[in-house]
Amino acid sequence: MQRRVENIAMFGLACLWTFPLIWAFWTAFRPREMATSWELTPDFTLNNFVHVWNGAPFAQYYLNTLIIVTGILAVQLVTATLAAYVFAKVRFWGRDILFILFLVQIIVPADVLLFPNYNVLGDLSLLDTKLGIMMPYFASALGIFLLRQTFKTFPSELEEAARMEGCSWWQMLWKIYVPLARPTYIAFGLVSVSYHWNNFMWPLIVTNSVENRPLTVGLAIFATSFETGAQWAEVSAATVMVILPLLLAFLLFQRQFLNSFIHSGIK
Amino acid sequence: MRFLKSVLVIILSMVLLAGCSAAKPAANVQNNEGKAEEKVELTFYYPVAVGGPLTKTIDGMAAEFMKENPNIAVKPVYTGSYADTTTKVQAGVQGKNPPDIAIVQSTELYSLLDMDAILPLDDLIAQDGGDEFIKDFYPGFLENSQVDGKTYSIPFQRSTIVLYYNKDAFKEVGLDPAKPPKNWDELVDYAKKLNKDGRTGVEIPTTGFAYWLFQAFALENGKNLMSADGKEVYFDTPENVEALQLWIDLAKRDKVMPEGVIDWATVPSNFIAGKTAMMYHTTGNLTNVKTNAKFDFGVAYLPAKKNFGSPTGGGNFYLFKGIDEKKQKAAWKFIKFMTEPERTAQWSIDTGYVAARKSAYETEKMKNYISEFPAAAVARDQLEFAKAELSTHNNGRVTKALSDALQAAITGQTAPAEALKKAQQEAEKALATFNK
Numbered sequence: 001m002q003r004r005v006e007n008i009a010m011f012g013l014a015c016l017w018t019f020p021l022i023w024a025f026w027t028a029f030r031p032r033e034m035a036t037s038w039e040l041t042p043d044f045t046l047n048n049f050v051h052v053w054n055g056a057p058f059a060q061y062y063l064n065t066l067i068i069v070t071g072i073l074a075v076q077l078v079t080a081t082l083a084a085y086v087f088a089k090v091r092f093w094g095r096d097i098l099f100i101l102f103l104v105q106i107i108v109p110a111d112v113l114l115f116p117n118y119n120v121l122g123d124l125s126l127l128d129t130k131l132g133i134m135m136p137y138f139a140s141a142l143g144i145f146l147l148r149q150t151f152k153t154f155p156s157e158l159e160e161a162a163r164m165e166g167c168s169w170w171q172m173l174w175k176i177y178v179p180l181a182r183p184t185y186i187a188f189g190l191v192s193v194s195y196h197w198n199n200f201m202w203p204l205i206v207t208n209s210v211e212n213r214p215l216t217v218g219l220a221i222f223a224t225s226f227e228t229g230a231q232w233a234e235v236s237a238a239t240v241m242v243i244l245p246l247l248l249a250f251l252l253f254q255r256q257f258l259n260s261f262i263h264s265g266i267k
Numbered sequence: 268m269r270f271l272k273s274v275l276v277i278i279l280s281m282v283l284l285a286g287c288s289a290a291k292p293a294a295n296v297q298n299n300e301g302k303a304e305e306k307v308e309l310t311f312y313y314p315v316a317v318g319g320p321l322t323k324t325i326d327g328m329a330a331e332f333m334k335e336n337p338n339i340a341v342k343p344v345y346t347g348s349y350a351d352t353t354t355k356v357q358a359g360v361q362g363k364n365p366p367d368i369a370i371v372q373s374t375e376l377y378s379l380l381d382m383d384a385i386l387p388l389d390d391l392i393a394q395d396g397g398d399e400f401i402k403d404f405y406p407g408f409l410e411n412s413q414v415d416g417k418t419y420s421i422p423f424q425r426s427t428i429v430l431y432y433n434k435d436a437f438k439e440v441g442l443d444p445a446k447p448p449k450n451w452d453e454l455v456d457y458a459k460k461l462n463k464d465g466r467t468g469v470e471i472p473t474t475g476f477a478y479w480l481f482q483a484f485a486l487e488n489g490k491n492l493m494s495a496d497g498k499e500v501y502f503d504t505p506e507n508v509e510a511l512q513l514w515i516d517l518a519k520r521d522k523v524m525p526e527g528v529i530d531w532a533t534v535p536s537n538f539i540a541g542k543t544a545m546m547y548h549t550t551g552n553l554t555n556v557k558t559n560a561k562f563d564f565g566v567a568y569l570p571a572k573k574n575f576g577s578p579t580g581g582g583n584f585y586l587f588k589g590i591d592e593k594k595q596k597a598a599w600k601f602i603k604f605m606t607e608p609e610r611t612a613q614w615s616i617d618t619g620y621v622a623a624r625k626s627a628y629e630t631e632k633m634k635n636y637i638s639e640f641p642a643a644a645v646a647r648d649q650l651e652f653a654k655a656e657l658s659t660h661n662n663g664r665v666t667k668a669l670s671d672a673l674q675a676a677i678t679g680q681t682a683p684a685e686a687l688k689k690a691q692q693e694a695e696k697a698l699a700t701f702n703k
Contacts, residue, residue, distance in 0.1 A: 032559060056322065115358055122362040200347075205355050208310060208344040220347050221315055221322055231555070232536065 027236035048237035056218040057210050058241065065214040068133055068203075069196045075138045076192055077185065083139070084147030085173055089159070099148070105141035114205060121206060128208045137196065143188045150184040151177055186257055190250075197246055215242050307597040308340045312369035314352040314582065315345065316424070316551065324617060332604050339597045349582065353378075356587075360384045365587035368598045370423055373411035373583045374658035374666075377497045380419070381660060386586045387417040391599040400603070403624045407579050407653030414496060420583035421602050422623035424614070426551040427653050428483050428577045429646050430570065434563040436461055436544040447567035448545075451487075451513055454570040458523035461544035468523030469545040470538070471514065475531035477673040478657055478666055479578055480547055483569050484510035486576030486654055492669070497659040498701050502669060503684070503691040510572075511676055511683040519679070527678055549580065550646040553619035557640065566642035568649045575652040581620065612636075621646045659694075660701045668693035 029044045052058075087099050117136045118127075126132035154177065162172045178185075200216040207213050222231070222238040250257075311329070315321045322345050329341045346352040349372040359365045360382055371379070379385045392401050401409075401418060408422040434444035440460045448454040458468025471480055485492050488506040493499060501507070517524040538546045539559045547569065556564060568575050584602045586595060604610070608626040612633040615622035627633055628647060637644045659665045672690035675681040681689070 114354070115361055118358045119362045122364050127364065201351070201354070204347050204351055205358050208342065217345070217347070220351075221345065 024236045024239050027232050028240045030233060032231070032233045048233045049241065052222060052234055052238045052241060056221050058215070058218050060210055061213060061215040061218045062245070064130065064212060065197060065216075068130055068214055069193050071130070072134045072137050072196050073189060073192050075134070076140045076143050077189075079139045080143035080147050080188070081173065081178065083144045084151055085177065087144065087148045088151035089156075102141050102144060106145070111201065114202065117202075118205060127206055128212055130212050132206050133203050133212070133214075136202070140188075140192065142191065146184050146188050147181060150181045154180060190257070194246065218242070305593075306338055306340060307593055309342065309367040309594060309598055309601060311341055311343045311601070312346045312352055312355060312366045312371075313343060314347060314349050314370060316349060316582070321618065324614075328605060328610065332601055335604070336597075336600065339600065341601055356384070357382065360587065363589065365589055367587065367590050367594050368601060369585050369587070370582040371420075371585050373408075373420065373422070373425070373579070373581060374656050374662055376411060376414065376419060376658055377660045378662050379585065380414070384587055385419050386588055386595070387419055388421070388586065388599075389417055391586075391595065392418060395599060396603060403626050405621075405623060405625065405647075405650045405653075407650045407655070408623050410495075410655035411579065411658055412583060420585045421606060422581075422583050423606065424618070424620045425579055425581035425583075425623050426549045426620055427579045427646055427649060428480065428547055428569060429550055429649065430545060430547060430567045431538055431552075431556060432545040432565050432567065433538070433541065434565050436466070436541070436562075444563070444565065447565060448570045449568075450571050455513075455517065455521055455523070458517065458545065459521060462523045466541065467525055467543045468521075469517065469547070470524060470529055470534045470543040471517070471547040472531040472534045473529045473674070473677050476580075477677070478669045479580060481507075481511065481514070481669070481673055482578040482657055483547070483576060484514060484572075486578065486652075487569065487572040487574065489573050491578075491654045492657050493659050495655075498698055500659060500665060500669075500691065500694045500698070502672070502694060503687040507687055508684045511673070511687065515677060515679075515683065518677075528674075550621055551581075551619050553643065553646070554617070555619065557619075557642075564642075566645045568645065568652075575649065577649055577653050578656045579650075579653050580656050615643075621650065659698065661697045664697040665694045668697065 028048055029046070031043050031045050031047070034041070034043060083102075087095065087102075113136065121127050121132045121135070124132075126135065158176055159172060162176055167175065198216060199214070200220065203212075203214050204217055204220075219238045219242045222234045313325055322343075325343050325345075329343045332341055333339065344366070346355050346369075352369065352371055353375055356366060356369050356371060356379075365384065404422050407427070408425050409418070412418050412420040412422065430447060432447050437444040442457060442460060448457045454469065460468075462468035473480075482492055485507050488510045490501065490504070490506065492501055492507075494501075518526045534543070534546050535548055535552050535555060537543045538548075539556060539561075541562065553566070569577050584605070586598055586602075590598070606624065608624055608630050609632065611622045611624050611627040612630045614620065615627065616632065616636050622628060622633065628637070628644075657666060657669070668690045672681070672686040676683045676686040
């Protein structure tokens with residue numbers, strides 16, 4: 001009985017969660033004037049997509065977003081792994097205080113740092129570059145925190161055994177710590193990729209050229225239409241275009257994601 | 268700490284490497300061009316507030332300008348919404364990297380002045396254009412540009428509120444479609460007749476720009492909400508309480524408007540779908556309604572109380588301090604180019620914005636457009652009664668105080684008089700430092 005109630009509740013939540021998504025997909029393929037009605041007429045069109053695609057250089061934007069997201073993630077993984085190892089396993093004076101200072105970064109909202117970051121990038125002549133968009137995110141406190149917690153759970157016997165076999169610390173990190181922490185890497189990767197895929201304000205402020213701007217800027221052209229009120233059909237089409245690659249990637253790799261979470265822990 | 272330092276060192280060295288490799292070719296290009304002819308480069312920030320691919324229209328206008336002026340290169344940069352644009356401009360000003368030209372909301376005048384960010388344009392106007400140029404703009408628009416006898420911005424994409432009504436619905440209930448409601452009493456009366464199941468009589472948006480719509484009622488009932496120098500506000504006058512009461516009564520007492528919050532963005536969709544027979548909305552919507560409405564519709568002045576009235580809105584051209592004189596002149600040339608009567612007329616036809624200059628309405632283009640679509644002239648004619656949009660020092664806080672009060676009153680949490688009084692007190696606090 002309880003089981004059934006739980007199932008129904010879960011199903012209800014799932015419906016609630018997918019509703020905006022389904023609505024966006026549905027509206028994206030409907031003619032403009034029928035955008036807000038649910039009538040089941042056989043009118044479907046691709047015009048919205050054509051209109052949106054021609055409205056902004058989306059091919060360039062896709063490429064830029066891809067470069068920015070993978071660039072940030074790649075650097076983050078390196079810095080977070082190294083920092084997490086140090087915070088988890090190396091003893092030195094002031095370690096805990098330094099770690100807490102690092103954690104404060106999670107609490108400070110990114111918007112507060114817009115102006116200071118902009119000024120620093122200006123001094124470095126990195127305004128309007130992809131590197132400029134990426135740089136403030138190279139060291140992620142969240143990534144360091146997650147990895148440190150994971151590394152801490154590994155027994156030190158593992159490390160001792162590896163040393164007996166003659167591993168350098170670098171090999172140890174690469175062959176023991178990184179593979180064992182795979183679920184954490186994947187979890188953090190998901191958070192990082194989706195955050196930077198969706199980031200809008202920072203790239204908008206730092207960049208001026210089409211060559212350096214991400215997808216969200218293209219979406220904004222259609223979404224920020226306060227003079228006319230929302231053109232739902234176009235906004236939906238643009239939204240679908242922007243989220244589709246991420247959504248597809250998630251659906252394709254869903255099994256691997258879940259497996260890695262299930263098989264976590266030390267065998 | 269050592270770790271932090273080493274990370275910093277690594278990052279910095281990466282940056283330096285990237286910086287060096289990127290900087291070299293750029294410098295060469297500049298040198299080459301410098302020898303050939305003195306080319307002035309301008310960055311131009313602009314927001315898009317009407318939805319759709321206007322970025323292409325602006326790019327096209329800039330390209331045309333560069334063809335006419337080969338020694339000036341304009342780089343248009345799309346900067347999101349008005350709010351995003353303001354943030355980007357502020358970041359640039361603080362980082363000593365302001366844009367050369369930007370379209371920013373007309374109401375940012377005082378906040379930009381308080382940042383000491385913008386240039387007065389009077390010298391440029393005197394050198395090129397003069398009175399003939401500046402007097403051609405409608406005074407209702409210029410009010411948001413001028414303070415202490417100086418002009419700081421040139422109106423460009425400007426709008427105002429008008430009443431849209433569904434003529435088919437008027438005929439259906441026996442109202443004359445040539446006679447839209449002229450005053451508040453008729454508004455209530457007509458709305459009652461038009462109201463039926465599945466269709467409301469009228470919709471006035473209450474999210475996002477509630478203060479703007481409220482300003483229309485305040486103006487119709489006698490007086491604007493702030494002083495011309497942006498240092499005083501008059502929120503809690505008996506006239507304004509009466510105005511707010513009417514707004515609330517439309518929903519609560521007469522039941523001709525949906526109760527509670529009415530979203531700014533969905534009101535036009537509702538009107539186009541026939542879910543409301545009349546709406547208060549910006550003229551920026553005209554082209555949208557014209558292309559999408561499947562019925563005959565009309566546009567009219569907002570119904571009057573003591574007089575007609577509507578606030579203006581939208582964005583103006585600003586020039587920024589810290590750019591050299593050569594650039595200022597080039598930028599001024601660009602602004603004059605963008606506001607030429609022919610171009611202003613075309614811009615108005617493409618977007619639905621009101622053309623900001625009188626002479627734009629004298630062009631062939633505009634005359635033809637109006638004879639074919641008379642509704643386009645209504646907003647211009649209403650400009651005679653239009654006044655500046657709410658804009659004061661410390662604008663963000665003052666506007667928010669009023670918007671919050673309006674929300675509280677509309678959702679029924681606070682009585683109108685009390686809500687406006689609270690807004691008045693908060694606004695006075697926010698303005699205290701400017702009144703010493």
